[in-house]
Amino acid sequence: MRLLYFAWLKQKTGVTEEEVELPGEVTKVSELLDWLAGRGEGYAEALANRKTIRVAVNQEYARADDPVKDGDEVALFPPVTGG
Amino acid sequence: MAVRVQREDFDPGAEIAALTAGNTAVGGLAVFVGLVREMAENRQLSAMTLEHYPGMTEKMLERIEAEAKERWPLEASLIIHRHGRLEPGERIVLVAAASPHRDAAFDACRFLIDWLKTQAPFWKLEEDSKGTGTWVEARESDEEAAGRWQ
Known part of the structure; x- marks a missing residue:
């Protein structure tokens, strides 16, 4: 899976982009966030408040229960502020 | 119908002239141009950096434009959004x-x-005179403005 981080999620994790192999038990967005939060201090801090995080799976907005799988492009970012 | 995401500036006059050139079915053209404001809350800004998600940004802008075309009888439309550091x-x-x-x-x-503000994946980082950067938080009023069109 290709993971992308934007805005302060990029700063807190210290990662712009990475390739990860998903553990078998991770099958949906909420489980992915739980798993990522356990990967280190920066991740734990970045993912502490889930209300402030938006997720896109293959460039489409996704909800906590939506499925994820290896090969997906998943982006994590704060609520958008363009315009 | 067109969408552009770019670092460089654009010329609003030239853009709107080109948009309707030769199309005599157009009777009205409405344009909104957003600028970097100097004051944010009570702080003076020296710059603002816009980050975006290449690929998804264009996809969302095209979708927003297509949705507008579904709802209104449009002859032409244009969305240009810049990224990078702006003063x-x-x-x-x-x-x-x-x-x-x-x-x-x-x-x-x-x-x-209104839809662009709540759907397109852009994020603003405000920079004050000391060079301190603060990520702009999404506003509830923007969600409300977009909600009027549901």
Whole structure:
């Protein structure tokens, strides 16, 4: 899976982009966030408040229960502020 | 119908002239141009950096434009959004909608910017005079503005 981080999620994790192999038990967005939060201090801090995080799976907005799988492009970012 | 995401500035006059050139069905053109404001809350900004998600940004802007076209009889529309570091007074965004009649042009223009603000993956980092960067938080009023079009 290709993971992308934007805005302060990029700063807190210290990662712009990475390739990860998903553990078998991770099958949906909420489980992915739980798993990522356990990967280190920066991740734990970045993912502490889930209300402030938006997720896109293959460039489409996704909800906590939506499925994820290896090969997906998943982006994590704060609520958008363009315009 | 066109969408552009770019670092460089644009010329609003040239853009809107080109948008309706040769199309005599257009009776009204509404345009919104967003600029970098000097004051944020009570702080003076020296710059603002816009980050975005290449690929998804264009996809969402095209979808917003297609949605506007579904809802109103548009002859032409345009969305230009810049990214990178911008200083106060610089242009950030232009949205334009052209229609045979003004009501559709006004409404579609407002719809484009309201939806863009809540759907397109852009993030603003404000920089003050000391160089301290602060990520702008999403506003509830933007969600409410977009919600009017549901």
